[in-house]
Amino acid sequence: MIAAALVALAVLAPADDVAAREQQRIDAIRSGQNIARFYAPSYRGITALGQYETLEQIQSLKANATYARLRDVAIELHDDTAIVTGTEGASDTERERVLRIWTRQNGAWTIATAQSTWIGNRAGAPAPAAALPNTPVPEFMPRNSAEESLWLSQDALMRSFADAEAESYKTFSTAQSLRMTTGGDAIARQAWLDTIARRQKGPLAVVDEMQMAFYGDVAVVNLRGHEANPTRQSWVYLREGGLWKLHLRFTTLIR
Numbered sequence: 001m002i003a004a005a006l007v008a009l010a011v012l013a014p015a016d017d018v019a020a021r022e023q024q025r026i027d028a029i030r031s032g033q034n035i036a037r038f039y040a041p042s043y044r045g046i047t048a049l050g051q052y053e054t055l056e057q058i059q060s061l062k063a064n065a066t067y068a069r070l071r072d073v074a075i076e077l078h079d080d081t082a083i084v085t086g087t088e089g090a091s092d093t094e095r096e097r098v099l100r101i102w103t104r105q106n107g108a109w110t111i112a113t114a115q116s117t118w119i120g121n122r123a124g125a126p127a128p129a130a131a132l133p134n135t136p137v138p139e140f141m142p143r144n145s146a147e148e149s150l151w152l153s154q155d156a157l158m159r160s161f162a163d164a165e166a167e168s169y170k171t172f173s174t175a176q177s178l179r180m181t182t183g184g185d186a187i188a189r190q191a192w193l194d195t196i197a198r199r200q201k202g203p204l205a206v207v208d209e210m211q212m213a214f215y216g217d218v219a220v221v222n223l224r225g226h227e228a229n230p231t232r233q234s235w236v237y238l239r240e241g242g243l244w245k246l247h248l249r250f251t252t253l254i255r
Helices: 014-031 055-059 145-162 166-171 189-198
Strands: 044-046 052-054 069-078 081-091 094-105 108-118 173-180 186-188 207-215 218-225 231-240 243-253
Touching (some): 014 069, 014 108, 052 055, 081 243, 094 231, 094 243, 108 207, 108 243, 145 166, 145 207, 145 231, 145 243, 166 173, 166 189, 173 189, 186 189
Parallel strands (some): 044 108, 173 243
Antiparallel strands (some): 069 081, 173 186, 207 218, 218 231
């Protein structure tokens, strides 16, 4: 990741424009002034507690003078979509991995979706949720051709881990892909391929609450994982050569 300079220019390049919006959003949260203007009407995020977040909740936020500082920020542009990742926190002991997907409509950048994951443990934090009931989960059924094409990749990636097929995972992921753990650690693709290659075959992961969103050549799958301690996840895909490839995966414990 690289540090992004937050600059004010008369005419901003797209990445600088997004960086400026990021800083303006931080200032708005600190002052409590019109925070919702930075979010799309259809915004749906995942908080550091693994709970869904809507625009209505953003509108109810109060001023927070000590709101986090951004660090190690990367802005990745894909036409009218920007993927912002980084770490933020008010102190070195309370930091989060952050993901925000900004989209541009009519010249204005707003946040379409986001996710946060704590780095390390937090004193006094709520305990992770207990395992979900062991009941059958309905199979995901794509509703249109766009979802069918994305589900092809999503299903292949989940099966690649269950079947210990590293090559399949490689096919359906970008060379720069990263997986963020529930503890905020980043796992590069090669390290994950090595993990898959070493493991024994196992059961397919149980997931539900599957939702897909498309932003040009960027797509996001949100889901809930039925681990021993359940999680909510964002799988961010890039379309390369007509194939959706996993670029980022964020995972947050539900608390």
